[in-house]
Amino acid sequence: MKTLRQLYIFLAFTITFFTLNATNYPDWGATGHRTVGKIAEDYLTSKTKRKIADLLNGQSLALISTFGDDIKSDERYRKFSSWHYVNKPIGVNYEDSEKNPYGDLVVGITTCKKNILDKNTTKDDKVFYLKMLVHLIGDLHQPMHVGRKEDKGGNTLQVRWFNDGTNLHSVWDSKMINHFNMTYTELAKNSPKISKEQVKFLQKGTIVDWVNETQKYAVEVYNSTEVGEKLGYRYMYDHFELTRSQLQKGGIRLAKVLNDLFK
Template sequence: MKSGKTIYIVLAFLVTFSTVNATSPDWGATGHRTIGKIAEDYLKVKTKRKIAELLNGQSLALVSTFGDDIKSDKRYREFYTWHFVNMPFGVSYQDSEKNKDGDLVTGIKKCKEVILNVNTNKEDKAFYLKLLVHLMGDLHQPMHVGRKEDKGGNTFQLQWFDNGTNLHSVWDSKMINHYNMTYTELAENADKITKEQVKYLQNGTIEDWVNETQTFAIKAYESAEIGENLRYNYMYENFGLVRSQLQKGGIRLAKLLNELFS
């Protein structure tokens, strides 16, 4: 029979190992829901009505995690590569080598294509609408346009307040969770911006937005060193960008939805 001390050591090892090596999918539930909630504030009345019909009254915040919810179902394995795009730093998406299995850009475009197709049934439209809401969130998480060699920062090991984690997870959820606001609080406290600023943020294409997110990914990689113990100062220097990307993701998601359901 193992002693209590031995069991404790084994459990501690397993907890540490799983924490350090776990891969994070994206913003995490709070981030995705924040983007969905923000988007709802920029939807046209007609758009809201059509979305409500498709989703049977469910909110964008509620369905925003759908892309991750289905990951454990083998039937949806084909959508896995749609959550990210890897391209060498300094190379635009247009000039980069494309993933033959698809990526964030092709995934979003496929969602739009299915939704716009008049022959698509309601069930399929709802499926791809929920996926679109999720992918637009992924597009604005810097590490989803990260380096291929470290899986978007998933193998970039460091510490967050003395606990083992990785750079992807820090940008995915660690900073958001540490800020300790609900998704509704984050959405309600987004920066107040003018209509002109909204139009400016909504300018561009999906490819342009991916290229922009890559510039933030580069900054994220430069913000930390492997093995570093990140603490309050890291939050102070970087959480403003997290909030900005959440707001930008919501505003741009609303633009796509207004176009799709106009």
């Protein structure tokens, strides 16, 4: 009986631990981040590709795109947790919002770029900040990463995904992408074909401009969902094209940021 009771306690602790971590630190799932990295590779200059290959020892952007999530279980990197999002009131631009004293997406991306450009930064640190940068540009384009502060970007907004309980943030991070059942290479390959002029248009603006743009999509997501609502096929039909669009946009803009850094 004692052994059985200990087993129950262990299982309860394990479930609680992983639930809390999934609730507090979610991102685009691995498929989403790898899609962004794969798309970006098609828009890199030859010089940028060479520079990145040298830093990453030939590893692809898709492979290292999940790095920001991979290190979350390591206490040494806890200080970077707030870099994955910007939570601010709806309708308030980033410039006018109260800033997180621990940093946010804009601070994280800016810091990564600064360290990559600094001639005094060691190669190991450049690799670290490059991996973080690739990850954070992906996060920037997930609408719920620029969501409301009061519900932690949809993390505490409970809904149902088909018959399973979840939260709105998780639906946008991974539920829809996983339900679509394509690999990251398939998602990247099947991105809508766009012209060079359209690519240049998407790459215009600053990181702050992109944050403010993404919040507009977050508003649409909030307005289309009610607490406790059961989401499923209809929700996919209405919203998955926005997910695909944001993945493509994230990849194209990631390429722009990297080309500018390594030109």
